Amino acid sequence: MTENRDKDVVADCLEELKSHLGEAASEAAPTLDGIFTIEVQPSAIIESLNFLRDHLEGDFDMLTDLTAVDWMNYPETGERFEVVYLLCSTKSNHRVRVKCRLGETGPRVASATAVFKGAEWLEREVWDLFGIRFDGHPDLRRIMLWEDFEGHPLRKDFPTRGYNPVERTPET
Amino acid sequence: MGIETVFGPGFITTTLDKVVNWGRRWSLYPIPYGTACCGIELMAALASRFDLARYGAEAIRFSPRQCDLMIVAGTINHKMTPVLKRIYDQMSEPKWVIAMGACASAGGPFDSYAVLQGIDRIIPVDVYVPGCPPRPEALLQAVMKIQEKVDKETVLDRK
Numbered sequence: 001m002t003e004n005r006d007k008d009v010v011a012d013c014l015e016e017l018k019s020h021l022g023e024a025a026s027e028a029a030p031t032l033d034g035i036f037t038i039e040v041q042p043s044a045i046i047e048s049l050n051f052l053r054d055h056l057e058g059d060f061d062m063l064t065d066l067t068a069v070d071w072m073n074y075p076e077t078g079e080r081f082e083v084v085y086l087l088c089s090t091k092s093n094h095r096v097r098v099k100c101r102l103g104e105t106g107p108r109v110a111s112a113t114a115v116f117k118g119a120e121w122l123e124r125e126v127w128d129l130f131g132i133r134f135d136g137h138p139d140l141r142r143i144m145l146w147e148d149f150e151g152h153p154l155r156k157d158f159p160t161r162g163y164n165p166v167e168r169t170p171e172t
Numbered sequence: 173m174g175i176e177t178v179f180g181p182g183f184i185t186t187t188l189d190k191v192v193n194w195g196r197r198w199s200l201y202p203i204p205y206g207t208a209c210c211g212i213e214l215m216a217a218l219a220s221r222f223d224l225a226r227y228g229a230e231a232i233r234f235s236p237r238q239c240d241l242m243i244v245a246g247t248i249n250h251k252m253t254p255v256l257k258r259i260y261d262q263m264s265e266p267k268w269v270i271a272m273g274a275c276a277s278a279g280g281p282f283d284s285y286a287v288l289q290g291i292d293r294i295i296p297v298d299v300y301v302p303g304c305p306p307r308p309e310a311l312l313q314a315v316m317k318i319q320e321k322v323d324k325e326t327v328l329d330r331k
Binding site for chain 1: 250284285
């Protein structure tokens with residue numbers, strides 16, 4: 001029973017968010033793992049995060065993770081890149097997932113650091129590995145790879161050995 | 173029997189090379205460069221069951237200046253290469269290097285943009301240990317190979 005009530009709380013939250021955003025949000029529905037997921041327009045991402053953090057009963061006050069998906073091989077699903085925000089409520093332990101889609105050329109979205117300070121390194125990681133830029137990020141540098149590395153390795157079109165592979169010793 | 177008879181008991185003659193190499197071979201000071209599972213096997217080789225002390229190489233030192241044997245145990249990625257090179261350069265001569273395991277020897281299973289395909293691309297390697305990871309016995313044999321190499325050194329000129 002409790003579980004059902006919890007689900008209702010999250011569903012209500014997202015319903016409110018959807019009516020707040022209007023056209024910019026999709027229907028919210030739980031995915032296979034049971035976490036409610038809502039897709040919003042990139043332009044509405046900051047507003048969504050702010051809304052979920054401050055205005056709703058769930059009070060999603062923690063950004064658990066921020067990551068991205070490259071859907072290059074599935075063009076029928078929409079734009080190529082998808083940025084995923086995982087939020088958690090430290091009070092009720094509710095979780096929610098917010099997503100937005102970005103186009104192939106020069107993907108960029110507003111930085112979530114304005115809402116969650118902890119997004120800083122997560123966004124640097126997404127920039128490093130997917131090449132998605134975050135507008136308004138205080139220090140958008142590579143975080144794992146070295147500075148003059150070429151390319152973004154988690155993109156599906158990145159060659160496994162990189163763009164400048166080291167020469168291999170020929171077989172003798 | 174030779175010149176010892178002239179001086180009486182308490183004297184022996186030998187060559188300086190032999191004495192110095194005898195000292196070096198039984199007192200190798202390894203610096204561990206353990207970055208992956210090979211590091212665990214390296215620790216096992218040092219512990220009681222395998223006991224690297226039997227070869228005089230149990231005194232691990234974490235300062236490169238105090239060491240003469242570098243054991244690179246684990247995957248080395250490109251971002252780490254300047255560090256590895258620098259630590260190697262900081263070791264004083266004479267010095268030896270063991271590339272322990274497939275990763276350190278040739279990149280191992282990681283044929284990727286991030287991983288150095290063998291440490292011999294940046295530092296000279298004396299002994300390669302195959303295995304993923306190698307068992308401690310394999311490392312013991314590598315140390316014995318290093319000892320054989322030490323025996324061929326001369327104090328005058330390192331070859």
